[in-house]
Each structure stands twice: as structure tokens, then as C-alpha cells.
Amino acid sequence: MTYLYIIPLTPAWYIVVGSFVFITTIFLLLGSYIPSIWKVRLLRFIGFYLLFDLLFMEAYLLFNGNFSLQTSLPLSFCSVMQLVAAFAAITQNAFLFEFALFFAIAGPIQAFLTPAVVYQGEEFILIDFFIAHGLTVIAPLFMTLCLNFAPRKWAAVKSIGIMQFVVICIYGINIHLGANYMYLCEKPNIIHPLNTAAWPYYVLNWHLLFYSIPLLIQGAFYLKTLLDNKTTGKITY
Numbered sequence: 682m683t684y685l686y687i688i689p690l691t692p693a694w695y696i697v698v699g700s701f702v703f704i705t706t707i708f709l710l711l712g713s714y715i716p717s718i719w720k721v722r723l724l725r726f727i728g729f730y731l732l733f734d735l736l737f738m739e740a741y742l743l744f745n746g747n748f749s750l751q752t753s754l755p756l757s758f759c760s761v762m763q764l765v766a767a768f769a770a771i772t773q774n775a776f777l778f779e780f781a782l783f784f785a786i787a788g789p790i791q792a793f794l795t796p797a798v799v800y801q802g803e804e805f806i807l808i809d810f811f812i813a814h815g816l817t818v819i820a821p822l823f824m825t826l827c828l829n830f831a832p833r834k835w836a837a838v839k840s841i842g843i844m845q846f847v848v849i850c851i852y853g854i855n856i857h858l859g860a861n862y863m864y865l866c867e868k869p870n871i872i873h874p875l876n877t878a879a880w881p882y883y884v885l886n887w888h889l890l891f892y893s894i895p896l897l898i899q900g901a902f903y904l905k906t907l908l909d910n911k912t913t914g915k916i917t918y
Contacts, residue, residue, distance in 0.1 A: 708819050728767045729771060734812075844892075
């Protein structure tokens with residue numbers, strides 16, 4: 682398996698991150714001005730694209746002979762979050778939105794900041810990597826900023842518990858298949874600041890990162906609610 686690295690703070694890295702910020706801003710600005718019915722349609726388009734992208738990549742690997750149960754199932758962290766973000770965008774389900782908001786932002790954004798793309802010679806795989814990761818982040822942001830979705834009380838704690846259950850299930854799949862989805866069984870051969878410790882300690886590093894972000898996001902919403910309540914005289918959350 683070949684990885685293409687984009688080293689942080691290099692010209693290529695600035696182009697990738699700058700493009701992501703620019704496109705995200707365009708989507709959010711567009712969502713702020715179009716009528717509500719078109720906001721929902723645009724969100725569903727994002728969801729169906731993300732779902733189609735996952736199915737297309739699985740079919741592509743299958744038909745070109747590169748599909749493997751050990752490496753090709755959509756069980757990486759970002760693939761799971763892409764699936765969650767897709768169904769959140771299509772259904773506008775509250776729980777799926779919360780799960781996507783807490784985890785579908787953290788994973789793909791760190792992938793943008795420290796990209797290590799599995800590269801097999803086809804340039805469209807690189808393009809697909811950034812489009813899919815970008816839209817996975819945009820979907821819950823769009824729901825929050827353009828459609829006024831917000832996480833419910835204790836949503837972060839509940840989502841963390843469910844994510845831990847998902848991680849345990851994928852670890853079991855890894856043991857059964859001899860796989861390494863979510864890099865739970867073996868360190869990835871990539872350069873990453875959280876990939877310095879030995880197994881299983883680097884897994885703890887990732888858990889601390891990905892489980893602290895939902896709490897920070899929930900805290901930000903809680904703080905916003907407190908400030909709004911102070912202004913309006915309400916005391917509910």
C-alpha cells in the first residue's frame with residue numbers, strides 16, 4: 682500500500698487547506714442566502730453524493746481486482762463518518778446530526794491537516810479523497826449554521842458512548858478478518874504527531890483527541906445557550 686504525503690506548511694499543503702476553507706465558505710454563504718427549500722435540497726445533494734462516493738469506490742476496487750476484506754471495507758474512521766454524515770444530510774435525523782457534528786468534523790479535518798492519501802497511480806483517487814473528506818465536514822456545519830440544528834443535552838456523552846461501542850465492534854471485526862481498520866491493531870505506516878507512541882498507547886492518544894472534541898463542541902453550544910438565556914431572561918437549555 683502506497684501513501685502520498687502532503688507535508689504540513691508546504692505550498693501543496695497551503696493549496697489543499699486553502700481550497701477546503703474556500704469551498705466550505707462558499708457552501709455556507711450559499712446556504713445563508715438561498716430559500717429554505719433549496720437549503721434542504723442542497724444538503725440532500727451533499728448526502729447522496731457522499732453515499733454514492735462510498736459505493737462507487739467499493740465498486741471500483743471490486744472491478745479492478747483490488748478489493749480485499751482486510752483493507753477495502755468502509756470501516757476506516759473517515760469512511761464510517763462519511764456514511765453517518767451522508768445519512769444525516771439525507772434524513773436530517775437529530776441523532777445522526779449530533780454524531781456527525783461531534784465526529785465527522787474531527788476525523789476529516791485532521792486528515793486535511795496531515796494528509797496521507799492511499800495512492801495507486803490514479804489521480805482521481807486524490808481528488809476524491811479531498812472532495813469526500815471536505816463534504817463530510819461541510820454536511821454537519823451546513824446543518825448547524827444554515828438550518829439551525831443544535832445538539833441536545835448530553836448528546837456528546839451519548840455519542841462518545843456509541844462511538845466506543847462502534848470501535849469495539851470494529852476491533853472484533855479486525856481480529857476476525859486479520860485486518861487493521863481504524864488502525865486499532867497496528868500503527869499505520871504514516872508520519873503523524875499522534876502516531877509516535879507504541880501500540881496500544883497511540884490508540885489512547887487518538888481516543889483523547891476524538892473524545893475531547895465532542896465535549897468542546899457541546900460546551901460551546903452550552904455557553905452560547907447561557908449567553909442567549911442571559912439576554913432573553915430564559916433559563917432553559
